[in-house]
Amino acid sequence: MLRRLLPTLCLLAPCLFALASPAMAGKKPAYTYARAGSAADVVRATTPGVVLMGGSTDVDAAFQWMCGLGGNGDFLIIRATGTDAYNPYILDLCPSANSVATLIIPSLAAANAPEVAAIIAKAEMVWLAGGDQSNYINFWKGTPVQSTLNARIAAGVPVGGTSAGLNVLTQFVYTAQGSQGATSSQAVADPFNRYMTFDRDFAALPVMQGIIGDPHFAARDRMGRDIAFLCRVAANGWSAAPRGIAVDEMTALLVDVNGHATVVGSGHVYFLQAPGMPQQCSAKKPLTYLNIAVGRISAGNSFEVPTWQRSGGAGYSVSVTAGVLSSTQAGGSAY
Secondary structure (H helix, E strand, C coil): CCHHHHHHHHHHCCCCCCCCCHCCCCCCCCCEEEEECCCCCCCCCCEEEEEEEEECCEEEEEEHHHHCCCCEEEEEEECCCCHHHHHHHHHCCCCCCCCCEEECCCHHHCCCCHHHHHHCCCCCEEEEEECCCCCHHHHHCCCCHHHHHHHHHHHHCCCCECCCHHHHCCCEEEECCCCCCCHHHHHHHHHCCCCEEECCCCCCCHCCCCCCCCCCCCCCCHHHHHHHHHHHHHHHHCCCCCEEECCCCCCCEECCCCCCCEEEEEEEEEEEEEECCCCCCCCCCCEEEEEEEEEECCCCCEEEECCCCCECCCCEEEEEEEEEEHHHHCCHHCC
């Protein structure tokens, strides 16, 4: 059985197990690593870029875009739970890639294993899978996983994430530390309810500074909670005019090194801009936050993140008044 597993578990000649410390000899590593493609690493020139994917069905074109930016080097998926199912999928999309590997880091102990940092440090592309972003914060923040990821970002490798992976790529992070995810109805009724938990500065992506992100947007009716997210960013003193990027399912936002953003997939991406501080944002009171500007784009449109300007798409505003959401769009839709 072990002999059959070795080809997918190799990292560098001779294989992954050579990376284990003597103290770990005979012990199962705290992490799991599976690799497809070449067992030997390569070094390729890379171009920075960010993918924010909204969850559900993955968008093929987003991975192909990342592979191009990563020079078809070594593509690494990191996650806290799950399987290596991404490996054959991405390798099929990017047949010129040197390798595609999945690193499952399910605990603080795993995140502190030196072998884990060594694997991340050799990636030309890094993808954060979906799951539960509280695991990424609880297990990875303040460890070599975070610092090595940010070192790769500083070195110019493209990064991306879907669902929970999207959540932790913006500067401000909804951490989902509660027993369930916050809903819009809960958030506008009390933006400080126990499900509204936040952190910041997990990923050091310059183009994502000052922004809070959210996936599964229209499908899970998240406009109300995203306005509450902006209220909490303001209340925390992080920004006096907070911004958000929200992405629909089966949709991805591709942001290049200059902050020029385009959309692939079947849905929309929403750019939220608050005009200033909320009118009412306190515990156990319904939210009032007026005139949040929304720019909505889809495939064929674009957005300049540094100047917060869209080309194509639609613009409108939304408000929450004493916990009730409204929109200036015809028919009153928030989406």
